[in-house]
Amino acid sequence: MPKRTPSNPWTKPAGKPIEGKAIPRPRRTAEVQAYLPEFLRGMAITMRHFFKNTKEMMLGQKPDPVLEALNEGVTTICYPEEKRPYPERFRGLHRLTLRDDGSPRCVACLCCSTACPAQCIHIEAGEYAEGDKRRGYERYPKTFVIDELRCIFCGFCVEACPCDAIRMDTGIHATPYDSREQFIYRKDLLMEFTGRDGSRTSANPRHEPGDPTHPGLSREQMDH
Amino acid sequence: MSAVEIVLSVVKVLIMLLFFLNMAALCTWADRRQGAMVQDRVGPNRAVVHLPNMLARGIVLLPPALFGVLAIFSSLGALAGRAAAERFTVNVQLAILVGWFSLLVLCAKVRSGGAINKAEEMFADVDPRSFFFAGLGVHALGLVAGRLVPPASMPLAAQVSGFVLGGVFLIVALYATSRVPDGPIPLRLAGTLHAIADSIKMIWKEDFIPKNADRILHGLAPMLAVFSAIAVMAVVPFGPDLCFTDGNRNGTFDFSDLGNLVATVPASGACNGFLVKMQIIDLNVGILYIFGIAGTGIIGAAIAGWASDNKFALLGGLRASSQMVSYEVAMGLSLVGLFLVYGSVRMSDMAVWQGANAWGVFVQPLGFILFLTALCAETKRVPFDQPEGESEIVAGYFLEYSGFKWGMFMTGEYIELAFSSALLVALFFGGYSLPFLHADGITIAFGDTMLFQYKMTHLAVSIISALAFFGKTIFVTWVQIFFRWTLPRFRYDQLMKLGWTKLLPLAIANMMVTGVVVLALRNAGPAADSWLKLLADITQGFVAVATLAGFVALVVGLLEPVERKKFLASSAARFAAAMGGVKPEPQQA
Ligand code: SF4
Ligand code: SF4
Numbered sequence: 001m002p003k004r005t006p007s008n009p010w011t012k013p014a015g016k017p018i019e020g021k022a023i024p025r026p027r028r029t030a031e032v033q034a035y036l037p038e039f040l041r042g043m044a045i046t047m048r049h050f051f052k053n054t055k056e057m058m059l060g061q062k063p064d065p066v067l068e069a070l071n072e073g074v075t076t077i078c079y080p081e082e083k084r085p086y087p088e089r090f091r092g093l094h095r096l097t098l099r100d101d102g103s104p105r106c107v108a109c110l111c112c113s114t115a116c117p118a119q120c121i122h123i124e125a126g127e128y129a130e131g132d133k134r135r136g137y138e139r140y141p142k143t144f145v146i147d148e149l150r151c152i153f154c155g156f157c158v159e160a161c162p163c164d165a166i167r168m169d170t171g172i173h174a175t176p177y178d179s180r181e182q183f184i185y186r187k188d189l190l191m192e193f194t195g196r197d198g199s200r201t202s203a204n205p206r207h208e209p210g211d212p213t214h215p216g217l218s219r220e221q222m223d224h
Numbered sequence: 225m226s227a228v229e230i231v232l233s234v235v236k237v238l239i240m241l242l243f244f245l246n247m248a249a250l251c252t253w254a255d256r257r258q259g260a261m262v263q264d265r266v267g268p269n270r271a272v273v274h275l276p277n278m279l280a281r282g283i284v285l286l287p288p289a290l291f292g293v294l295a296i297f298s299s300l301g302a303l304a305g306r307a308a309a310e311r312f313t314v315n316v317q318l319a320i321l322v323g324w325f326s327l328l329v330l331c332a333k334v335r336s337g338g339a340i341n342k343a344e345e346m347f348a349d350v351d352p353r354s355f356f357f358a359g360l361g362v363h364a365l366g367l368v369a370g371r372l373v374p375p376a377s378m379p380l381a382a383q384v385s386g387f388v389l390g391g392v393f394l395i396v397a398l399y400a401t402s403r404v405p406d407g408p409i410p411l412r413l414a415g416t417l418h419a420i421a422d423s424i425k426m427i428w429k430e431d432f433i434p435k436n437a438d439r440i441l442h443g444l445a446p447m448l449a450v451f452s453a454i455a456v457m458a459v460v461p462f463g464p465d466l467c468f469t470d471g472n473r474n475g476t477f478d479f480s481d482l483g484n485l486v487a488t489v490p491a492s493g494a495c496n497g498f499l500v501k502m503q504i505i506d507l508n509v510g511i512l513y514i515f516g517i518a519g520t521g522i523i524g525a526a527i528a529g530w531a532s533d534n535k536f537a538l539l540g541g542l543r544a545s546s547q548m549v550s551y552e553v554a555m556g557l558s559l560v561g562l563f564l565v566y567g568s569v570r571m572s573d574m575a576v577w578q579g580a581n582a583w584g585v586f587v588q589p590l591g592f593i594l595f596l597t598a599l600c601a602e603t604k605r606v607p608f609d610q611p612e613g614e615s616e617i618v619a620g621y622f623l624e625y626s627g628f629k630w631g632m633f634m635t636g637e638y639i640e641l642a643f644s645s646a647l648l649v650a651l652f653f654g655g656y657s658l659p660f661l662h663a664d665g666i667t668i669a670f671g672d673t674m675l676f677q678y679k680m681t682h683l684a685v686s687i688i689s690a691l692a693f694f695g696k697t698i699f700v701t702w703v704q705i706f707f708r709w710t711l712p713r714f715r716y717d718q719l720m721k722l723g724w725t726k727l728l729p730l731a732i733a734n735m736m737v738t739g740v741v742v743l744a745l746r747n748a749g750p751a752a753d754s755w756l757k758l759l760a761d762i763t764q765g766f767v768a769v770a771t772l773a774g775f776v777a778l779v780v781g782l783l784e785p786v787e788r789k790k791f792l793a794s795s796a797a798r799f800a801a802a803m804g805g806v807k808p809e810p811q812q813a
Contacts, residue, residue: 036593039710047706049262051781180430
């Protein structure tokens, strides 16, 4: 004998009919079954609405719904011609902030690519050339690629970055392109973007290594 | 085939192709716009071009001014006989039409945008209907005036009326230009530009092909879909045969004969010169060709579904092919009754029969309903759009298509819609024929009693007939688009049941009954024939009266001003009213 399934309180008690409102079955009269009279009635209703609305629009008693949508105070906006103001902390496309000398602030620590849940950041770290005052102290990104099509705009990369080198304050949202390759943003493009204030540098400057104000080690202090 | 025949064929192909392509673009627009107007919501047709002011003024000024100048110049030469009378009538009627229509437009502009000068303020309170009624009255007066002019002074009257028409056009052009507001003009054309914007977008969009898709078949499918939609146009006649005389008497039809359209043809339409059919090709298998080619439309959908490597697409393709195969049967059989009545499957014969007797929809009402149903299923439109069923299988067989290939599917679908309307017109709504319009002019006769006769030239009759065909097609397309906004989708099993257990037996029954009736009537003798002829004329009269009445009712209904009463709907509003407050809008809290 098959085991009885235990009753699930969320569906229906075993062995009892479902309680609830009985919905009357539609009457199957010949008129309903023939479909055509109801079809004509339906057409009459839609046509009546069509003519009523068209007429009120034509006579100027009601604005054209398309044109009305362009007026002030209407929720629908005419998008490419006008844009909604984005909130202050809107996360747009990424940018890489620059130092004063125009090099990226990024030190290729891979924090952002590690934090990224969509795994859409690819960084190849490079060492500075021999003699550069930053060599041995920090690295730089040889390549820095973000696949903006995979990005979910969570902002974790911005949070993760210890140098404020990656920011999402461009105010640009993902642009439609006609192929997937175009959504791959590389280092030079990311460095081109400015913040909404128009600056390429960070709004939150930190002390550069070698600055007298830099709290950490500099190369000179290192030889002890 | 001589050179002139080849050129004429190309011209005919171009006419059909351009008409249906434009109809496809217009249908995408109308589909959305009608939905928006039915539901009183914002439609998506918002594409806009900002025209520089001078350009906008030029567009408003040039076409009517050109027509005006053309009217004046073409009236400089003298005409004689029936051509002069016809020219006079056309000129007068056109002038009246342009007159009342411009006044109506002006009235609407004043009502919606305010008057700009003293004269216009008068329009603000005028009931727009009065323009229409006055216009109709003047139209009738114009016809009467045409009868009053003595035949001797007809050439002069034709010239004068031509000058008047030109003058009316010029005035309208100048005044409309002066009313163009300053600054760049946003050109929307009621949203029709959106179709252009969409197609431009589709061309540039990425053409995405799934990794495991069959690349060749994936690319081939949309072409097949469009091909079958376009190829079927070939056999539909869009106008009566044109008759040319042999001007240079060399016995062959060449380019110099193209100018020698005969002035008049007898009522029988007989022609002893060269016939040019307004039909790309007049196959003797006619409608069978349409069935054959339209049937290959399945291949496009089925291949698209199979080649996309997607289960939803495959389901859609399967649904499309089984649905189209099933309905092909009912569609073919529902027309057999019609063939029995017409006694031919040649499309041009059908049009001629309907012009001479009654429209197909009156002789085969059941066949019409069955055919319409099957046709809707063939074009895969609501309520038979299971192959696409958005709520079940996303987009069905073209799910994995993007960019222009998707656009080709859509174009094909809308061409099919327009073409199915053309087919309905050709088979059931008289083709290019109009009630009481015969090859030699208008003859209103019931049975043997002649009521009214008005002779027209061959050219005028041909132009009116061709326009009638395209106009009817547009109208039927418009009605078909309404199906989509009215009917919910059937379930798939309901669809199959409808096809096999309702349409098919009904079609067979219709066929048999028609066969018996046709046989009985053939052997019934001349008395029955004359009764049938009278009945046929009565249906023609019914169509004519219904069309006129419908048109007048439509215009009057559209022009009737709506008085909006402000009413308080919500309880909060009633409460506020009781407290002596006033709320401007019922929605306001
Ligand atoms: S916003 Fe989120 S998903 Fe996008 S790159 Fe940064 S961490 Fe990755
Ligand atoms: S952007 Fe910031 S977190 Fe990412 S690698 Fe560069 S320094 Fe590290």
